Amino acid sequence: MKCACYRKTLNQALLNHDPLVVEKQKNRCTLSYIMKSIGYERKRLLNPVSSGIYECNSKCSCHHQHCTNRLVQQGLFAQLQLFKDKDKGWGLRTLHDLPRGTFICQYVGELITSDQGHERAQTMDDKYQTSLDLVKQIHYDVNNDEDDDDDDEPYVIDGSLYSNLGKYFNHSCNPNMYIQNVFIESHDLHFPNLALFTRTRVKAGE
Template identity: 30%
Template sequence: MEDTTKRHFFYHGNTEDETPGITEEKSNCHWCQIRAFPTHKQYPITIVNDADQATLPSNFRFLYHSVLGDGVEAAEDSFRSGCDCADDEDCQYGHCLCLQEQEEVAENGNGLDDADGGRKKVYRYHMHGHKAGLLRSKFLDSRQPIYECHDGCACSEACPNRVVERGRKVPLQIFRTKKTGWGVRCPVDIKKGQFVDKYIGEIITPREAQRRRDEAEVAARKDVYMFALDKFTDENSPDTRLRGDPLEVDGEFMSGPTRFINHSCDPNLRTFARVGDHADKHIHDIAMFAIRDIPRGEELTFDYVSGVHQDEDDGKDQSKKQHMSKCLCGSKNCRGYLW
């Protein structure tokens, strides 16, 4: 791996170098890509390999935001909206438009808390003290979506309801594991309920997603990199974009560092659907939060098949086992096979 970094450190730092091929070489360089992120100095992404000579796939490109594939469109400006809260406290204790649907779900499930003289807490996050910005414990096991304020809102950028909106606030390290290829860890402690990062990639149509699966050597392997944006899929929805098959995020060839996070049957992260502008529910975010305290250096993991029904007998049926992917997580409650 040292050989692959020499070109970057010896040649790519010279902005005046006009050697033929250097510009293209720099655009394909993984280290140049991550160093170009606006958060690089404060929350860097690093890549290390102390296990073997493997390098990241040469055809992989780091992204800072998801990109829209052919046939995928964001909502038109005329359909966009944000809250008109006069100040950040109004978002929490008033009737914030961003939280309207979240509040309805909470009321139906008796999920609102009394606070400050009878006022109700609506945020998913703690607002004050050492837990400020952390997802409240009662929601860590919930499958309810997270609704946030966003750049189209009247509230400030410091609004407590803009946790995912403000982006990743921890450094991450992609490293080579002994058994499961590349993995991800964090060089600082992560708190329970803390937002880590989003899963991003190319957002594609369901037809294109199926085409890619059909072309993959093993369809199940392709599914490791694909997330269906199906949290709001509803055949009776007034939004035509939510009635049919959902869009999908493909992170195999372009994504962020979370693309390299491995599976575990006993994970320390969990994914949540996060909504900013309600008009873009069809391309909602996939946000990863810590479900327990994670000490620095521990590998980050999430359950690849969380929420997906699995037949317990599949893992016992010898005829089916040969077509299933063996799980290598090594946890005490390992299911043995992924799918």
């Protein structure tokens, strides 16, 4: 039996027309089959969920150690090495092979407004700024138009001054990772946790 948090992941995916769900529906898959395709499977996320993953939290009655819907909150599992490349600067690589869908780490930093982000960009490099724009993204996916509500500007995670290892992943035109919005203690769409997962199998040293 799936818990309420897992069902919320599925319900939000259905409500917001997640591409994977739409594809399964076109193929006339049953709801029970779709449920198996959404969310974590054996501590991996094989397919990104555009509307977000809702993990169990401190308010849930499930067993903390045995619950299969707790992953990002458990912290770093992958063995990563920080190194410096003479051309690209600092970067991260894995010390062991990582299967597709493996959780790497969260991208963390200061929570600031978009206006503050623009102000900082005048004097600092903005390459470590990431917008928390899930609300706008969902609006666009559902309504297929731009969100003109200027009063609902997204917040920004700025890892320039305070962050973790996640800030050292290098940009790539062919990325082997993706960012997944994950909700744990808060279900406020404005403030997701940004979790990095492998898009493909990543070999040691990459």
